[in-house]
Amino acid sequence: MRRHGIDCCIIDRLDAPSPYSRALGLHARTLEIFDALEVLPSIRKVSRRLKAVSVYGDKGFLLELDLTTLKAPYPWVLSCPQSEVETVLIDRYRMLGGELIRSAELLDFRQDGRGVEARIRQGSDVQKLQCELLVGADGVGSIVREQLGIGFNGVDYKEHFLLADVLWEAPWSNDRSHGFLQEEGLLLALPLPQGWRLIMARREPPTLPLSLALFTERLTSILGEAPNLGEPRWLSQFSVQRRLAQHFRRNRVFLAGDAAHVQSPLGAQGMNTGLADAFNLSWKLAFYLKGFGQGALLDSYEQERRPVAEKMLYGVDMLSRASLVKLPMLRRSRDSLLKLAGSRRNISSRLLRTASQLNVHYRNSPLVTYGPEADVGWRHQGPLPGDRLPDAALKSVRTGHLHQLHGLLRKPVHHLLLQLSESPEHNERLVMYALSERLGQEYRESVHLTVIAARATADDDVPREGTTRIWRDHEGEFASAFGDKGRLWLMRPDGHLAYRAPVSNADDLLGYLRRVVGKANS
Template identity: 35%
Template sequence: MQSWPGETEILIIGAGPTGLALACALRELGLKPLHFDKHLEGLNSSRAAVIHPRTLEVLEAIGVVPTLLQEGLRMEKFRLREGSKVLLQMDFSPLPTAYPFALMIPQQDTERILMARLRELGGEVIRGVELTDVKMEREGVKALVRRGTEEHWIHARWLVGCDGGRSSVRQRAGIGFEGEPYEQDFILADVKMVWPLRRDEASLFLSPEGMMLVAPLPGDHFRIVATVAQAPQDLSLPFFQSLVDRRGPSGAKRITEMFWTSPFHLQHRVASSNFLGRVLLCGDAAHVHSPAGGQGMNTGIQDAVSLAKPLRRAALTGDEAGLREWSKSRHRIAKEVISLTHRMTLAIGLSQPWQRVLRNMILGVISRLPGLSQKFARKLSEIDYR
């Protein structure tokens, strides 16, 4: 087994976008965290596909925005539709930010860019290492990690869990995860297809059988996300073609290639605490929710980058006031995001005819009041969380 230090100031578990963003932010501040991930590079699941304006603002601190902008696809408009009928349009271009658009880029590309930046800063992720136990101590945490058949205890003054919704850090630290699962399944696919709508907009289609999101990606690709009562075992091209034909707009719609598919079961939950003793939680380890609005990865990255400065202060001076303030703020934001995405999920999933008529009437009123649609755009862009 590789020889690691028996102790470290900061130990990060998890190297998805959240963990990588935290490691970069700490390196920018002169700290050198020890960083483990149980997956080999490039093998983390890749579901997120959008970076919102507030996240781009936050990522300026670690120097990756120019590369992200170069590789991503800028999307200024988001439309809710029923077939070809537009129920509501949101325009990001008037938003008061240097980045008045959503940036469409697959999660694996975001991770690759963050990993390259971490290496530029002198950091690295030790992979194939799994956290198996945590012992809380007054002056830190003892973490038992395993690679293959070998185990090793490491003492860390601070342990940060960025290891997803099934977080070993959260579970081993005994932190609760309150909430419940959604009844429906979600499925997604990355495809190349003939599509009748513009490539500078994402469209969320509402139908009695469920919703379908179609969003453009770089390289003439599209991301399809849909709800189904039960995900089939075979997520084939004909299955997604039938879905697009039934739920999509009029006009030519033909999937020509399918690159990746995945079913997933979602929950809406929030950790009872994101700061317990010397354990901190960021991203999905602290909160999970519906993919409505593409909030998950964005909220996690913002958790991570905003943690770096108060964690540095605590590590260097012992002053934890900043961490307490960070914990309170990010816990509040997580609950707001969960509430927003849950309400969106319930609204788009209405199946009774009278419910859909009432919902569509309300969306029509919102669409005629620019102030309301812009307020919703601010929420989705997360700039209200500055």
């Protein structure tokens, strides 16, 4: 919200980020979001890069998923404690002028047509806070969700989970996660920036007080010798549930993160999904508050994010059940399927793209669309409206410097990419100059134009730059991700494609912009 210049205030009843980190794994799509927020370098400083996931069954090795094969700018998982993620994000938020009030608890709120009035308690002091919109990112026990009367249906898992963060000279490589799906039960060994996180699942509740004894016993059976585990920095137990809020919005109040969806930590999706909720929602709230677009913009948050959360919950549930299954026959079938997945490139790459959230799309959203002459048969080239925009290397026509497309599109506005065909026709040049003028006049603050020339276009055929920067496809990366025809690609501030059409549909595109990012009352 601060990137969009909106005044906002976070209230948190904790007086500091928790020193214990629940979430750990940051996936490839989240790293792109962090890149857009300009926090990725700080996050990388306090993270460990994980390149693969290895899974073992009763009879040894089952599969390895190689994260570096992902087609993405950051093809890894970063192991980064949630407390560090929070600290980095809060620093950035404050740098942008955001206000954070700690030790402040939301007691209740009321909303009407004009705004929201929240009652906040700080110590013995209770104050009223007026705001236009309220987002409940207040976790699984969300008071915001409760007060809205929104159902949170789902199930509790029977298993009990134990967690230990320890220093340990493990006999395994610490550039990957290790999962042991054996008869004795599930054990995960996840590298931390320093040390390891061990998680095990059991049917019986652990005896208290918690100790490392169960981990030592389990690791001894895996390794054939007792591990020399250091003092635990954190020992904890937790149970797991799967729940989805019936709605993510009621009028001026929204739900995001665990307040809207909660699931098993296997697959490391919870925090990543919550961050993606916030990235989807923030530009819509900002546009609404600036008077751009219409009610459809706010409606689209639930329309886009709830199906994503529902699908994610289903996937994580399947993964959790498969990891925890006890019956020998089912375990054998599971292990055969995992072996098959590991040996088939197309299956493992699909699994990886899903887990890394690069596959998340909003194709069914009413907010995204095609132009009337869009060329999208079943063998279409390039992303469809609602898809995440792929990255590609580009070369500046003016300076010859190389840049990544994502890096050029960081500013939180809509970006229109005008892709010229290899031999740009007269009409394409006219559209380029006309769009450059119209966008400059009517959408200077909200839509930026970037022109991409094909790799093979002769220098003399590349239009003159004028006020619009022109980039040339470098090594054909853009054409391989987007196809090679002249097209208009409109990217939203959250990196998803809003609109796709041939260059000849420029008038229709302007109509779309008027509806979605035009001043609501003009």
